[in-house]
Every structure is written in structure tokens, then in C-alpha cells.
Amino acid sequence: MAFYSEKVMDHFANPRNIGEIKDADGIGEVGNPVCGDMMTFYIKVKDNKIEDVKFKTFGCGAAIAVSSMISEMALGKTVDKVLKITNNDVAKALGGLPPNKLHCSNLGADALHKAIQDYKNKKNNIF
Numbered sequence: 001m002a003f004y005s006e007k008v009m010d011h012f013a014n015p016r017n018i019g020e021i022k023d024a025d026g027i028g029e030v031g032n033p034v035c036g037d038m039m040t041f042y043i044k045v046k047d048n049k050i051e052d053v054k055f056k057t058f059g060c061g062a063a064i065a066v067s068s069m070i071s072e073m074a075l076g077k078t079v080d081k082v083l084k085i086t087n088n089d090v091a092k093a094l095g096g097l098p099p100n101k102l103h104c105s106n107l108g109a110d111a112l113h114k115a116i117q118d119y120k121n122k123k124n125n126i127f
Helices: 006-013 061-074 079-083 087-093 099-123
Strands: 026-031 038-046 049-058
Touching (some): 006 061, 026 099, 038 061, 038 099, 049 079, 061 087
Antiparallel strands (some): 026 038, 038 049
């Protein structure tokens, strides 16, 4: 059985920034067919900063906690700074994840980075 830190349990039980942004500047979606986790991130960007971030996650408690934590880590930061957030940063901010749940932190960072790439592509008219 996996044991979770107090922070993981808090972000799972009380996820922050859950939802969808209808007119998002960028959307990123990732999934892991092996475990069934799916994450979609929505961002609004103003003056090169993440002004708003929301997510929808279908998955285990760790996946929800990771989504919640990375959304908090990104809010108010510049796009370039958010792109530097690593999977390890997310796991560390949560007080660690069991080894069999580390893939969840990969999904969170990947989904957020994809949302930023989508934003940049739209901004530069690259489709």
C-alpha cells in the first residue's frame, strides 16, 4: 500500500484550481494508457505571466494532488519560469510520492508544458 504525505492528502481532498477556462489561451492534455490517468490544463496568460490556471484530472489521488500542486506552483509566474518546473519539483513540493506514483508528477508537468506550448503556437500563429 502506498503512503502519502500530508500535502498529497490535502491537495487530493481539497484540490485547488480545478475546472475549465472556456476561452483559454493554451490547453495541454496528456494521458497514461497504462494507469488510465488523464490530465488537461487550461491557462490564461497576461503580460507573459500565468494569470489563471485550471485543470481537469481523471485518475488516482496522486494524479489529482499533482495537478493541484503544479497549478499553484504556476499561478502568477512567467511562462518561461513555469517551463522550468520539473517533475521532481512537483514531487518535492508535495513532500514526495511513492515510487509507483512518480509517473503522476511527470503527467502534471507535461500537461502544463503542453498548455504553454499551445499558447506560444497560437501567439505565433503556428498550428
